Amino acid sequence: MLAITDLQTRALVRMQRAQGQASVSFRSRDGGTCLDRLFQEGCAKLRFPRPLGNDDPQAIIINTAGGLTGGDRFGTEVSLAVGAAASVTTQACERIYRSTGADAVVNNRLHLSAGARLAWLPQETILFDGGRLSRTLDVDLADDAELVAVEAVLFGRQAMGEKLRSGHLHDRWRIRRDGRLVFADDLRVEGDIAARLAPQPAMAGGRAMATVLFCGVAPERFLDRARAIIGPGGGASAWNGKFLARLVEETGLALRRRLEPLLILLLGGRSLPKVWQF
Numbered sequence: 353m354l355a356i357t358d359l360q361t362r363a364l365v366r367m368q369r370a371q372g373q374a375s376v377s378f379r380s381r382d383g384g385t386c387l388d389r390l391f392q393e394g395c396a397k398l399r400f401p402r403p404l405g406n407d408d409p410q411a412i413i414i415n416t417a418g419g420l421t422g423g424d425r426f427g428t429e430v431s432l433a434v435g436a437a438a439s440v441t442t443q444a445c446e447r448i449y450r451s452t453g454a455d456a457v458v459n460n461r462l463h464l465s466a467g468a469r470l471a472w473l474p475q476e477t478i479l480f481d482g483g484r485l486s487r488t489l490d491v492d493l494a495d496d497a498e499l500v501a502v503e504a505v506l507f508g509r510q511a512m513g514e515k516l517r518s519g520h521l522h523d524r525w526r527i528r529r530d531g532r533l534v535f536a537d538d539l540r541v542e543g544d545i546a547a548r549l550a551p552q553p554a555m556a557g558g559r560a561m562a563t564v565l566f567c568g569v570a571p572e573r574f575l576d577r578a579r580a581i582i583g584p585g586g587g588a589s590a591w592n593g594k595f596l597a598r599l600v601e602e603t604g605l606a607l608r609r610r611l612e613p614l615l616i617l618l619l620g621g622r623s624l625p626k627v628w629q630f
Contacts, residue, residue, distance in 0.1 A: 355627035370417035372396030372422040376432035377436045378409060385409050385436045396426060396574040397445075401626065410625050413474070413554045415446065422451025422484055427459040432468035432497075439471035443509060444507070445472070450482035451596060455614070457521065458487040464497035466552070471502040475628065477606055479507055479545075484520040493529045493567060502620045504611065506604045507545055516545035527567060535565065554602050558585070560607040564597040566618045571595035574617060581614045 358613060372395035379388040385408060387511040392398055393419040396594055403409055413428055420426060448456055464470055472489075493499060503523060508514040520542040528537035541548055566574065571590040578588045578597060585606075586599035597614065601607040615624060 357467060363474075365380045366555070367413060370395045370415075370420065370426070371436060372417065374398050374413065374427070375431075376411050376434065376440075378436040379433040380435040380437075381466075381586065385432075385438055386572055388431075388433065396428065404623075405625075407623060408469070408471070409438045410438050411438065412443050412625070412627060413440065414443045419447035419449050420485070421449040422454035422456060424456045425459075426457070427461075427463045428559055429463075430470065430472075431463040432470055434465045434557045435467040435586045436465070437469040439625055441473040441474055443557040444625060445476045445478050448477060448483035448485045450480055451484040453484075454532070455484040455486040455522075458485065460487075460489050462489070462491040462501075463511070464491070464493045464499060466494040467493065469495055469498040470500070471622075472499065473615065473625060473628070474503065476506050476562075476607070478509065478604075479516065479519055479521055481508060481514055481516050482518050483516075486520075486522045486524075488524045489526070491525075491527045492531075493527065493534075495530050496569075497529075498568035499527075499566070500615065501565045502562060502611065502615060504560070504599075506607075507549060507559045507561075508604055519545050521545075523563075525563075525565070527565070529567070531591075534567070536562070539563075546586075558600045558602050560601045560604045562599045562607060562611055564599070564611070564614060564618070565597075566595035567593060570594070573605040576613055577600035577617055581610055581617065585608070587612060 360519045371394045375391040375397035377388040378385050397414040399412045508516045523539040524535040574595050588597040
């Protein structure tokens with residue numbers, strides 16, 4: 353009987369990993385916006401529900417793998433031509449399951465041409481105990497393009513009594529306008545995440561947080577109403593054509609109840625995608 357070497361053993365137990373990549377572009381036509389190009393590969397799929405009334409076209413990202421774990425890779429690229437308008441969201445909350453060591457990697461790229469308007473509205477990401485996620489959002493904006501973007505994270509499943517005793521999250525944003533960096537943000541938390549979030553200067557033990565960014569004309573007009581919506585569990589600022597808000601809540605439901613009116617405000621009263629409704 354042949355002996356099995358350590359290298360052969362490692363090859364035998366190598367886990368299958370999910371890979372997904374999707375790319376979509378929109379263009380303006382006859383006073384509206386229509387689909388231009390679509391590419392989807394692996395576990396990444398896009399669906400396009402019929403817009404209601406005067407709503408912008410929607411693209412819904414679907415991860416057919418049902419979640420991400422260590423070693424999985426997923427990415428989305430969205431391009432809007434001159435004058436196009438669209439919103440992009442996810443079918444449901446993304447789940448980051450326990451990893452055996454490697455990170456789940458998510459890379460998202462957005463390109464907005466002159467006069468384009470995009471709402472980047474993925475639903476919440478749920479980080480399970482032992483989950484590891486490295487995620488980037490890279491955005492290139494033309495001078496007069498408008499962007500509303502949100503990323504929300506739930507640290508553990510409160511209904512299951514779960515606390516994150518180990519894990520890793522690195523969320524990296526880079527926003528450029530006409531090639532010039534206008535916003536850079538890095539969030540990194542790892543190890544005993546529950547303990548790290550417990551102090552008052554962090555999240556005071558809260559399990560849900562969100563970052564919301566608006567890039568466009570006169571963001572200062574949102575400040576008073578936004579701060580009233582956010583309340584004591586966060587804050588908002590506006591400067592140099594940007595509005596930035598941070599929200600912290602005890603539960604995902606409480607976070608959603610503040611996120612929805614805040615996003616509608618930044619969207620100028622336009623509706624959120626239907627998949628956001630419970």
